[in-house]
Amino acid sequence: MLLAILGEAFSRTSELFGKNPESWRWGRAHRVSLAHPLSPLAHEDARNKLDLPSLARGGGKDTVGNTDYDRGTLRQKTGASWRMVVDAGEWDASLAMNSPGQSGDPRSSHYRDLYSDWAEDKAFPLLYSRERVEAATGHRISLRPAAE
Numbered sequence: 001m002l003l004a005i006l007g008e009a010f011s012r013t014s015e016l017f018g019k020n021p022e023s024w025r026w027g028r029a030h031r032v033s034l035a036h037p038l039s040p041l042a043h044e045d046a047r048n049k050l051d052l053p054s055l056a057r058g059g060g061k062d063t064v065g066n067t068d069y070d071r072g073t074l075r076q077k078t079g080a081s082w083r084m085v086v087d088a089g090e091w092d093a094s095l096a097m098n099s100p101g102q103s104g105d106p107r108s109s110h111y112r113d114l115y116s117d118w119a120e121d122k123a124f125p126l127l128y129s130r131e132r133v134e135a136a137t138g139h140r141i142s143l144r145p146a147a148e
Contacts, residue, residue: 016074027056030069032076032119034100049106055119065121081118084126091128097121 017024036042036050057076059065067079084096099118103110114124127133 025056026058029074030057030060030067030076031055031074032057032067032079034115036106052100052112052115055116057119058121083123085123086126092125092132094126094128095123096126097123 013021013024016029031054033054034052036047039047039050042050057067057079059067059079061068065079067076069076081099082097085094087093097118098114100112100115101108101110102114105111117124125132125136127136
């Protein structure tokens with residue numbers, strides 16, 4: 001029975017990835033594509049700015065990088081878009097990731113700038129101290145109440 005199951009699994013995997021097991025890569029089938037909720041209402045040029053391309057993803061529903069997938073297509077359907085590791089002993093040593101970027105505006109350079117790093121399970125420094133935050137600040141927005 002075990003040999004029959006393994007044989008069937010090998011045959012099905014060969015259909016997906018080819019006959020050479022050395023070339024098999026989970027990310028060729030397990031991929032993620034992020035579509036903006038308004039994308040179906042947008043013209044094609046706007047949709048191309050809103051939606052993000054398909055990227056390979058690791059993980060599965062039973063892994064640390066939990067990324068459950070559709071059993072038919074193997075496309076990722078769930079997973080964390082925000083991750084962080086906090087070092088309470090040295091706050092500036094903390095790490096984080098936010099996908100697809102730090103901006104919700106598709107015109108911003110930060111709309112999708114973290115997407116590839118997120119897909120590869122990388123992280124950026126989650127700075128805490130004023131000195132480190134100010135040293136890393138690239139842009140500042142000041143909001144002030146309107147004069148009466």
